[in-house]
Amino acid sequence: MDWDTPVVDERDLARTYDGGAYSDPWAAVLDYQAVMQYASQHPDKGSYAISNALELPRGRVRGWTDGGKPDAARGIEVARDYGWLDATMQDGTFLALNTLVANVFSGGSIATETFTPSFALNHRDHRSHVIDALDGVGVEHEFYHEDDDSRATEVRPTAAGSVLGRTLAVLGAPVGPKARLEDFTLPWYLDEAPFEVRELFVLAYLANRAIHQRTKETVQIQEERDKSYRDELAALIEDVAKEPVTSGERMVTISADAARSLGLQPRYRTPTGTTEPSE
Missing domain, CATH: 1.10.10 (Arc Repressor Mutant, subunit A)
Incomplete structure (x- = not known):
């Protein structure tokens, strides 16, 4: 490409x-x-x-x-007005779209009927990187379930949400409950994307799903989808980190060397560096 x-x-x-x-x-x-x-x-x-x-x-x-x-013509006009149809792999707008796609995979969803996306905030709460990504694609947003201790706080676009969700779907983001989807695979564009795009996807994914442990320097992702998906995800992370990453039963394990290469900050001690998007 x-x-x-x-x-x-x-x-x-x-x-x-x-x-x-x-x-x-x-x-x-x-x-x-x-x-x-x-x-x-x-x-x-x-x-x-x-x-x-x-x-x-x-x-x-x-x-x-x-x-x-036609609805499709209206959607195309909206997407073009926001710059999503003109975005190339090297544009800031596409990097933001790429980040949102990663967040659908790792902490969000796209509604089956309306195509409106929603994103759960990670442990950084209102400083989660997904908020910057929504700003990067130019859409306003609102928070939901902020006062509900039983549910994670979510952020959703308040303008052009359906068109944004459809755009993310075109890029390979899953639509509907991910547990029901078959042939679950990573976005098609990552295969030929520049390193910056692949790295940003991985870091956004890990910011939501990385499991740190007090006694180990390895990092894990709990992923119960098919082994083929875990293998694909592990291969992508390993390609970005240039250090070993393995897939196993319900887990992807990022070696200590790979975690250091990716700049992942352990949550249980004072971090010594920074990475983008930060966790």
Whole structure:
């Protein structure tokens, strides 16, 4: 993949929507764009003439020329306005999207029906790095369950949440309850991503899921998904750390050397350094 090429394809984003009368929602977007272009070039033509010229149902054309638009077309416009469709591997906006994808895997979810994402804050609470990532993609957010001791505090976008969730899904973030998903794999773009993107994904993941112990310098991730996923996750972390990382029964174990290479700060003694995103 060319690192200067936008990563999110608007066609893939369109296909996260219900196409209604269209089996392919992207086809609805193309027809909508054709209608609007024809109308702008022929301002004296009404819906009847446009529908005849483009061989589209008049009712559909009239709805679009009167201000309506397919949901997929609206979603694409929102994503473009936020800069998500233009983001390349080396953009700050994409780094923020990448961080949010990591947080869906390690401490969040995307609702099946609405595609709205929510993220549990980690032990840093309101200083969790996911808040900076939401700021990085330009969306406002609110906190939930702050006064509920039985639930983790969550942060959710208050604007463009559904489009953001769909964008994260296009990048490979799981949608719906992760426990029910089959063929659970890491995001497709990581295979060809620059080191900075892979490293940031790993650090964001570990900031939410790393288990430190008082008597050991190794760090573990409890992960009960299929062994193939644990193997894939261990391989990614090892590739970033350049030190041994192993997968076992329900656990991924990061060696002491790998933990030091990643700059992970033990939580049970005074840290001697810093890392980004900090835990």
